[in-house]
Amino acid sequence: QQQVKQSPQSLIVQKGGISIINCAYENTAFDYFPWYQQFPGKGPALLIAIRPDVSEKKEGRFTISFNKSAKQFSLHIMDSQPGDSATYFCAASITNTGNQFYFGTGTSLTVIP
């Protein structure tokens, strides 16, 4: 059973456009929602994260929107650049457990110049 459902599986965006990746979860005990970025041949790296006490977090061109009632969160990449082409994973965890950490299935983003 997939604890975190991610869509779309792949995404193609023109340079300068907005990339949007969505995730949904069921377990209301989750209290930490990070997004990871992975380039080919590399391990995932933390991009941005949010806790459910806020509805939005922005870092540069990257924004997480969080809807607690709908149990959904999304990553928005503004002014998408070819260098943003990577695989993005959402995740959800229950803090202070150390092991309740679940990843989405990933979204392959391609930004066309």
Add this chain to the structure above:
Amino acid sequence: DAGITQSPRHKVTETGTPVTLRCHQTENHRYMYWYRQDPGHGLRLIHYSYGVKDTDKGEVSDGYSVSRSKTEDFLLTLESATSSQTSVYFCAIMDPTVAAQETQYFGPGTRLLVL
């Protein structure tokens, strides 16, 4: 890669042979994890450790065992490799007391092919 190394980085082995992958960290983080990454499945937890000699199973632990005799090293063993274990394996570390957040830091991965 946050002071995490994995060895080997690539390995080809035959069905039925034992394989051990090593993860080494220099960050002194308490938690260590082994994931496998497969297309369409994302990252799935195999085993994790919450301290020296303290380990537990993840969601896809069948056919795998782990050991952690030192804080810095976490070994993953495929007892008798099968073709279904062909995958990319990632080690991750975490310490929630660092910066008060639960970020997992990943190693560079080991690409394993079982023939």
